[in-house]
Amino acid sequence: MSVYLLRRLIQAALVMLAMSVIVFIGVYAIGDPVEILISPDADQMERARAIAALGLDKPLWQQYLSFLGNALRGDLGRSFVFNEPALKLIGQRAPATLELAFAAMFLAILVGLPLGLYAGLRPDGVGAKAIMAGSILGFSLPTFWVGLMLIMVFAVQLGWLPSTGRGETVEILGLRWSFLTMDGLAHMAMPALNLALFKISLVIRLTRAGVRETMLMDFVKFARAKGLSPRRVIGVHVFKNILIPVVTVTGLELGSTIAFSVVTESVFAWPGMGKLIIDSINVLDRPVIVAYLMSIVLMFIIINLVVDLLYSVLDPRVRLESK
Template sequence: MATWLLRRMFQAALVILAMTVLVFVGVNVIGNPVDIMISPDATQEVRQRAIEALGFDQPLWRQYLTFLGNAVTGDIGKSYVFNQPALDVILQRLPATLELAVSALLLSILIGLPLGLLAGFRPDHPTSRAIMAGSIFGFSLPSFWVGLMLIMTFSVYLGWLPSIGRGQTVSVLGIEVSFLTLDGLKHLALPALNLALYQISMVLRLTRAGVRETLHQDFIKFARAKGLRPRRIVFVHVLKNILIPIVTVVGLGFGHTVAFSVVTETVFAWPGMGKLIIDAINVLDRPIIVAYLMMIVVLFVVINLLVDLTYTLLDPRIRLETQE
């Protein structure tokens, strides 16, 4: 176990290192921030000073090494716009995005799993057919359009829910959260649902497929031959067997939800990282972009690790030590 964990950590470090190269080079290619930050009629001398101050006069590889050296000490650079360490700016926005993503994740499990079980056990029931047809919309409709439709329906026509911002927040351990106030919950509902819709559909379809497959296994028949109650067969024998693919999808889905909450946050003006990154790209605020991308990479690496660890809890046949 310890060896496995060490090896995984080492692999993770390599992945992160490779990503720093890609991110750094990529960000350098998309445009020169100096063009945006300095007014076009500034003198050559002023321009030159700005370029030197930002280190852009150095060759790319040296810029990269400097960046890497600073990054190891936790310094990813200062945002050009906010004039604060980029990491701090990102971390300030992180709780809002995490709150949104966790809400979406919970929704996808709480809605997707029961509906998937229903559709799996009663495949010919009209409700199941409706669920399956609906799930196609869930993962094929573009998220921005669904977001706009949600606003149209629930904010404009019905006037039930607010359409922008986080609403009233409460500070818990120094972190602002919305879900503890009624106003905050109202603000959270639409963006969370919007973000969860794709995940709900994925979880639902995977659950259904898993149930259909597992039901024909001999061990389910044997469980019935033992005279077990149907509830126990469903929630212990079937569910535990189909959880592995669901954990994978939910785990990686969480990463996606955090990383690509960009659209939802923009539509609902949710003050999270997604909105920050869009703004940063518009003004070529390189340190913010780099810090954001690095954080997402780390997030995915951590999620993958957790998913692998969960496998061993779910399936005794998976032994991490023996993985070569």
């Protein structure tokens, strides 16, 4: 296990290094934040001082080496707009995005697994066909349109839920969390559901396909021949085997949910990282953009590592140790 972890950590470091080059060049080679941040009425002396203060007067390779050296010390630069460390801004917005993403994935598993299991066990039933038709809608409907419809129905017409914002929060370890208050949960309900619809459809189809494939396996037929109850056959032999692909895809989808929650956060005015990155792109706040992208890469690496470790728990045939 230690050899495997060491190898994965080395791979993660190389991936982070490669991504830092790609992200830095991609972000810093496009556009000129000076044209946005500095008044058009400023003279050449003021522009020169501002460019030097932002560190944009150096060649690109020198800017990257300076960025890399600071990044090794945990400093990804200061925001051009807020004049605060970029990582501090990301850290302030990260709890909002993380709790929204985890809530969406929790809903996807809570709803998708039972529905997919039912659709796989009774594929010709009316209920199973209705579930699969609903999953197609979950894939097809645009996220922004669903969000607007949720606001129109549950906030405007029925008045059951608040339409925007994060609601009341509680501070834990210096971070603000809204899922610990009833008002926060009420504000989270619609954006979490909006973000979860696509994931629910994905889990349903994955679970159904896994059940249909596993039910034809010899070990399931042997378990039935031994006289085991249908509940035990499904709960022990079928369910445990379909969890492996579900865990794999769910883990990767968690990363994508965190990274691509921009639309949902914009529709519901949810103050997370997605809204921050949109605002930063509009003003070409390069340090914040780079810090956000590097944070997302690190999250994907950590999630992939956790998913790989879960393999050994779900399937003892998977060997993590090096030969």
